[in-house]
Amino acid sequence: MVKYRMDLLVCGGTGCQASGSSEVVETFKKEIEKEGLENEIQVITTGCFGFCEKGPIVKISPDNVFYVEVTPEKAVRIVKEHIIKGRVVEDYLYKEPETKEVLHEQNEMPFYKKQLRIALRNCGFIDPENIYEYIAVDGYQALGKVLTEMTPEKVIEEIKRSGLRGRGGGGFPTGVKWEMTRKSKSNQKYVICNADEGDPGAFMDRSILEGDPHSVLEAMAICGYCIGADKGYIYIRAEYPLAIQRLRIAINQAYEFGLLGKNILGTGFNFDIDLKYGAGAFICGEETALINSIEGGRGEPTVKPPFPAQKGLWKQPTNINNVETFANICPILLKGADWFSSIGTEKSKGTKVFALAGKVNNVGLVEVPMGLTLREIIYELGGGIKGDKKFKAVQTGGPSGGCIPAQNLDTPIDYDTLTQIGSMMGSGGMIVMDEDDCMVNIAKFYLEFSCEESCGRCTACRVGNTRMLEILNEITEGKGTMEHLDELKELGQIIKDSSLCGLGQTSPNPVLSTMNFFWDEYVAHVKDKNCPAGVCTALLKYFILPDKCVGCTACAKVCPTNAISGEVRKTHIIDQEKCIKCGACMATCRFNAITRR
Amino acid sequence: MSNMENKCCCCNCGQPDERLEKVKKFINDHKDVKGGLIPVLHFIQETYGYLPEDVLEHVSDGLNIPMTEIFGVASFYHFFSLEPKGEHIIRVCMGTACYVKGAQGILDKFARELNVEVGKTTEDGKFTLEATRCLGACGLAPVLTIGEKVYGRLTVDDVPRILDEYRK
Numbered sequence: 061m062v063k064y065r066m067d068l069l070v071c072g073g074t075g076c077q078a079s080g081s082s083e084v085v086e087t088f089k090k091e092i093e094k095e096g097l098e099n100e101i102q103v104i105t106t107g108c109f110g111f112c113e114k115g116p117i118v119k120i121s122p123d124n125v126f127y128v129e130v131t132p133e134k135a136v137r138i139v140k141e142h143i144i145k146g147r148v149v150e151d152y153l154y155k156e157p158e159t160k161e162v163l164h165e166q167n168e169m170p171f172y173k174k175q176l177r178i179a180l181r182n183c184g185f186i187d188p189e190n191i192y193e194y195i196a197v198d199g200y201q202a203l204g205k206v207l208t209e210m211t212p213e214k215v216i217e218e219i220k221r222s223g224l225r226g227r228g229g230g231g232f233p234t235g236v237k238w239e240m241t242r243k244s245k246s247n248q249k250y251v252i253c254n255a256d257e258g259d260p261g262a263f264m265d266r267s268i269l270e271g272d273p274h275s276v277l278e279a280m281a282i283c284g285y286c287i288g289a290d291k292g293y294i295y296i297r298a299e300y301p302l303a304i305q306r307l308r309i310a311i312n313q314a315y316e317f318g319l320l321g322k323n324i325l326g327t328g329f330n331f332d333i334d335l336k337y338g339a340g341a342f343i344c345g346e347e348t349a350l351i352n353s354i355e356g357g358r359g360e361p362t363v364k365p366p367f368p369a370q371k372g373l374w375k376q377p378t379n380i381n382n383v384e385t386f387a388n389i390c391p392i393l394l395k396g397a398d399w400f401s402s403i404g405t406e407k408s409k410g411t412k413v414f415a416l417a418g419k420v421n422n423v424g425l426v427e428v429p430m431g432l433t434l435r436e437i438i439y440e441l442g443g444g445i446k447g448d449k450k451f452k453a454v455q456t457g458g459p460s461g462g463c464i465p466a467q468n469l470d471t472p473i474d475y476d477t478l479t480q481i482g483s484m485m486g487s488g489g490m491i492v493m494d495e496d497d498c499m500v501n502i503a504k505f506y507l508e509f510s511c512e513e514s515c516g517r518c519t520a521c522r523v524g525n526t527r528m529l530e531i532l533n534e535i536t537e538g539k540g541t542m543e544h545l546d547e548l549k550e551l552g553q554i555i556k557d558s559s560l561c562g563l564g565q566t567s568p569n570p571v572l573s574t575m576n577f578f579w580d581e582y583v584a585h586v587k588d589k590n591c592p593a594g595v596c597t598a599l600l601k602y603f604i605l606p607d608k609c610v611g612c613t614a615c616a617k618v619c620p621t622n623a624i625s626g627e628v629r630k631t632h633i634i635d636q637e638k639c640i641k642c643g644a645c646m647a648t649c650r651f652n653a654i655t656r657r
Numbered sequence: 658m659s660n661m662e663n664k665c666c667c668c669n670c671g672q673p674d675e676r677l678e679k680v681k682k683f684i685n686d687h688k689d690v691k692g693g694l695i696p697v698l699h700f701i702q703e704t705y706g707y708l709p710e711d712v713l714e715h716v717s718d719g720l721n722i723p724m725t726e727i728f729g730v731a732s733f734y735h736f737f738s739l740e741p742k743g744e745h746i747i748r749v750c751m752g753t754a755c756y757v758k759g760a761q762g763i764l765d766k767f768a769r770e771l772n773v774e775v776g777k778t779t780e781d782g783k784f785t786l787e788a789t790r791c792l793g794a795c796g797l798a799p800v801l802t803i804g805e806k807v808y809g810r811l812t813v814d815d816v817p818r819i820l821d822e823y824r825k
Contacts, residue, residue: 075796078807112796260752263793298699298736299792301805336692337699339734340790356692357726358733374691417754417795424796455753491753505756515733 064102066143070130071117071184073108073270074263074302080131081105081116087132088118091139101143104193107271109184110425111171114154119166119184126166127152157421157443171422171441176403178411179227179264179387180427183271188306191313194274200319202390203278207327212242212286219389221397223409228254228345228382229460229486230562231408231475234389237379240369241287244377249289251280252373252380254350255296255303258342259458260509262489264413265383267425269296269303272387273310279389281320281331287379292333295350299340307335342459342513346561347372347380349515360515361561382487384413404430408474418455418491419446435469438492449494452593453577457486459506459513460566462573463499482573484566498595499578500585504532506570514563521564524555528571536596540586549575590657597641600656606631608653615645615654676704680712684719694722694730698737707738735790743778743785745823748802752791755799759813763799764788766816784823 070076070085088103109117114128118138125148127138134152141147153162154169163169177183186193194200206215220235241249253276257265269276280292296304311333314320322330336354343349344359351373353359372378388410392400401409408430414437417423421443428437434454438444445451453463462483464471471477475485493502507529516522528551531544552568559565575582584590591599604615604624611629616622623639626632634645646654683700687693697716701708708731717724731737749755749764764775767786771779778785794800797809801819808819 074792074807075794078794078797078800078809112794115796257793258790260756260791261754261795262791263795266793299790337695338736339695339699340736341734342790353695354692356694356730358730415795417798418757423754423798458753489753491757493757497757502757505753 062099064100066101066123067121068101068103068143069106069119069121069184070103071107071109071115072105072188073112073115073183073267075108075112076115076117077302079115079129083132084116084118084130084135087135088139091136092143095139095144097143104187105189106186107183107188108180108267108425110175110180110267110427111422112425113421113423117184123148124165126154126164126169128154170443171424171426174432174436174441175427176411176429177427178391178400178403179268179384179413180271180425181391182275183267186272188271188273189309191274191310191317194272198390198394199274200278200317202393203281203319204325206282206285206393207325207329212288215282215286215393216242218393218397222392222400223397223404223407224385224388224392224400225408225475226382227384227388227412227487229259229457229484231485234381234385237369237381238283238286240367241289241377241379244370246377248291248374248376249287250373250376250378251283251287251289251292252350252354252378253280253292253294253386254345254347254380254382255294255300256338256345256350257297257300257383257487258345258513259460259487259489261417261455261491262415262458262487264415264425264488266300266303268383268387268413269300270306273303273307274314275390276383276386277310277314277320277333279386280333281324281329282389282393283379283381283386284331285329287377289379290330290332292331293336293354293373294333295336295338295344295354297340298337304335304337311335341515342509343515343561343563346563349561350380351378358515360517361563363560384488405472405474407476412473412485412488414488414490416442416490416492419449419494419497420444420492421446430474431472433470433472434464437473437490438469442492445492445494449496451492452495452497453493453499453502453574455483455491455493455502455570456489457484457566457569458489459509460484460562460569461486461489462569463493463502463577464573465577482569482576484569496593496595498536498591498593499574499581500532500536500591501593501595503571503574504529504536507532507567510563510567514567518559518561518564520555520558521560521567524551525564525567527551528555528568532571535582535585536591537598538585538589538596542583542586545575545582545586594656600641601636602634602639602641602643602645602654602656604632604634605653605655608651610651610653612651614648614650618644618648620644677712677715680704681715681719684716688719694720694727695734698727698731702737705741707741709741710739741778741782744783745803746785746787748787748789748792750790750792750794750798750800750802751788752793752795752798754791754795758798760799762813763801763811763816766813767820770816770820784820 092101116130118127118130141149216238224234225231341359344353346361349359349361368378411427413427455463468481511525514521552572555568609631616624621638623635773779799811800809
C-alpha cells in the first residue's frame with residue numbers, strides 16, 4: 061500500500077463544485093503528476109467544509125494549512141511553492157476581514173473557533189466515495205460493537221440517556237421513538253431516513269450525505285437492529301443529484317464489505333437499504349406524508365395517532381429519523397451517552413448544525429454546541445453583517461419558524477428557548493436580515509411558500525393561508541387597513557389550531573412573529589403607506605434631490621409616463637400622480653440625484 | 658391508444674419511438690413493486706423531459722392504476738411536469754437566502770429578457786423559466802442552474818451574458 065506524505069483535501073460539496081473545485085482537483089492531479097509526485101502526494105475530493113463563502117476550499121494535511129478561493133491558476137502555484145518548496149503561499153490564505161491578519165490554520169479562523177463537529181465530523185476530512193477512509197476514522201465500529209456486545213434495549217437506553225432529540229425540527233427524543241417502534245409487535249418493521257430537506261435555506265442534510273454518507277447508513281443499520289427491522293429506505297430529494305450519487309456508491313461499497321445485506325459481520329443480522337426519490341413536495345418532510353409518498357401516492361399527511369411507530373409504511377411499525385439525527389448516533393455509541401449529554405443545555409443535548417446564510421459575511425455550515433447565543437453565531441462565526449449594515453432580524457426554522465429581533469440576540473439557543481421567543485429550531489436554517497429587508501415582505505415570502513406547498517387537505521390551511529396572503533398583498537400594495545391586521549392575527553390563530561399537520565400548524569408563524577416584533581413596520585405600511593426598508597415597490601416614492609440634480613434632462617427622457625419635468629440645467633421634479641415607480645430614472649441618473657423612500 | 662403504439666408521441670412525425678419501448682419495459686419491471694408509480698413517473702420525466710399523456714396511459718394499463726389517480730400524483734409533485742419543457746431550463750433559486758439577496762430581481766430580468774412568464778417556455782422552445790425551491794447552495798446566493806451548470810453570486814447585469822451562452 062502506498063504511503064503518502066501529504067494529502068490535499070479539496071472540497072467537493074455542491075457549493076464548492078459550483079465555484080469550480082472540480083477544475084482545481086484536475087489541475088492539482090496534473091501538476092503533481094508532472095512533478096512525478098503522484099506516489100507521495102494524494103489529492104482527495106472531500107465533502108463540505110462548511111465555509112462555502114470562500115470556496116473552493118483546499119486543506120493541506122498534515123501541514124494543516126487552509127487555502128481559500130482556490131482557482132486552477134492558484135493550484136499551480138500551490139504545487140510549485142507549498143508542495144515542492146515547502147513555502148506556504150500566504151496570498152491565498154484566509155485573511156481576518158477586520159485586522160487583515162493572515163490565518164494559517166483552520167482552527168484559528170473565527171468561523172471554526174467555536175464549532176464542535178459531531179454530525180459533520182468527517183465532512184471535509186475524508187473521501188466520501190471511499191469506504192476505507194470511513195473505516196479509518198472508526199467507521200462501522202459502532203455497528204460492530206452494537207451487534208456483538210449490546211442488546212437492542214441497551215442501545216436504546218444509551219441513546220435515551222444521551223438526550224439526543226430529533227434534528228429535523230420536532231425535537232422528539234430519539235431514544236423514545238426507537239423504543240416505541242421496538243415495542244410495536246410485527247414481523248416486518250422499517251427504518252426510514254428522512255432526507256427530504258425542503259426548508260428554504262437549509263442544506264446540512266445534503267452536506268452530510270455528500271460528505272459522509274456511510275455515517276447515515278451505519279446508524280440506520282443500528283436503528284434496524286434496535287427496533288427489529290431488516291429494511292431501510294432513504295427518502296431523498298431528487299434535486300440533490302450529487303448526494304444521490306454518493307449514497308449509491310456508499311451503499312454498494314457497504315454491501316461489498318458485508319456491512320449491509322445478509323448476515324452482517326457474521327452475526328445473523330440482516331439489513332437492506334434502498335433509495336426512494338422525493339419529487340419536490342415540501343410537505344413530504346412530514347412523517348405520514350413521506351410514508352404516503354413512498355407508497356406511491358400523493359404526499360398528504362394523515363391523522364396521528366396511529367404514529368408511524370405503530371402503523372407506518374405499508375401499515376407496519378416504522379421509525380423515521382432525519383439525516384442529522386442519524387449522523388449523531390455512532391459517536392454517541394462509541395464515546396458514550398455521558399460524553400454527549402455533557403455538551404449543550406439542560407434540555408437540548410449535543411450540537412446543532414446551522415446553515416448560516418443571508419446578509420452575513422461568512423455564509424456556510426456551522427455546527428455548534430446547543431446554548432451558544434445567536435450573537436456569537438452571527439457576529440463571531442458569521443463575521444457580522446455584510447457591508448456594515450444594521451442587523452434587523454434572524455429567521456430560524458424556515459416557513460415554520462419566525463423572525464428574531466435584535467433584543468433577543470443574546471438568547472442561548474436550544475429547542476425550547478427558540479420556541480419561547482416565537483420561532484423554532486426547525487431543521488437549522490438561519491437567515492440573517494439587515495435594515496434593507498422589509499419584514500412584511502419576508503412574511504409574505506414565507507406565506508407564499510406555505511400556500512404553494514399546502515397539500516390542500518385541511519380547509520384552514522388551504523383557504524386560510526391564501527386569505528392571509530391576499531391580505532398581505534393588499535398591505536404591501538398600500539391598500540391595507542388596521543382591521544386587516546386584526547384579521548391576520550385571528551386567522552393565524554385559527555389556522556394553527558385547526559390544521560392536521562405540522563405545515564399547517566406552523567405556517568402562520570412567520571406572519572405572527574413579525575407582527576409581534578415588528579408591529580411598527582406593519583403600521584407604517586398600513587397607516588403611512590410607507591415601506592421603511594424601501595422594498596415594497598407600490599409604496600415607494602421617487603424624489604429628485606435638488607442639491608445633486610444638475611438638470612441634465614436624462615431622467616425626463618427615459619421616463620415612460622412623462623412624469624418628470626424641468627428646464628435644462630435646473631432642478632427637475634417628479635409628478636407623483638404620473639409616476640409608475642419603474643425606477644428607470646434612478647437607473648439612468650449619473651449624479652445619484654434620485655432617491656426612493 | 659393502439660394507433661400510437663411505438664410511435665413518437667411528442668409530435669406528429671410518425672417516427673418509431675425507442676423511448677417508449679424503454680418506458681414500457683420499465684413499467685413492466687415495476688408491475689409488482691409496491692409504490693412503483695413514482696419511480697415510473699421519474700423514469701418517464703427523465704426520458705421525455707415531461708409526462709406525455711399518451712405515455713401515462715401505458716402506465717395506467719401496465720400498473721393497473723386509474724388515470725385519475727396518476728394525474729392526482731403527477732400534479733401533486735413539483736418535479737413532474739405535464740407540459741413539454743424548453744431545450745434549456747433556467748431554474749432561479751427562490752430559497753430565502755437567495756430571495757434576500759435579490760433573486761426576485763434576477764427572475765424578473767429573465768422574464769423581461771425572454772418575454773416569457775415564470776413557469777412557461779419561450780415560443781421558440783429554447784428556454785423554460787422556472788422559480789425553483791432552495792437548491793441548497795446558499796453560500797453562492799443568489800444562484801440559478803441551467804442544466805447541470807450552477808451560476809452563483811449573480812447580479813441582474815449577469816442575465817444577458819448568461820443567456821448569450823445558450824443563444825448561440
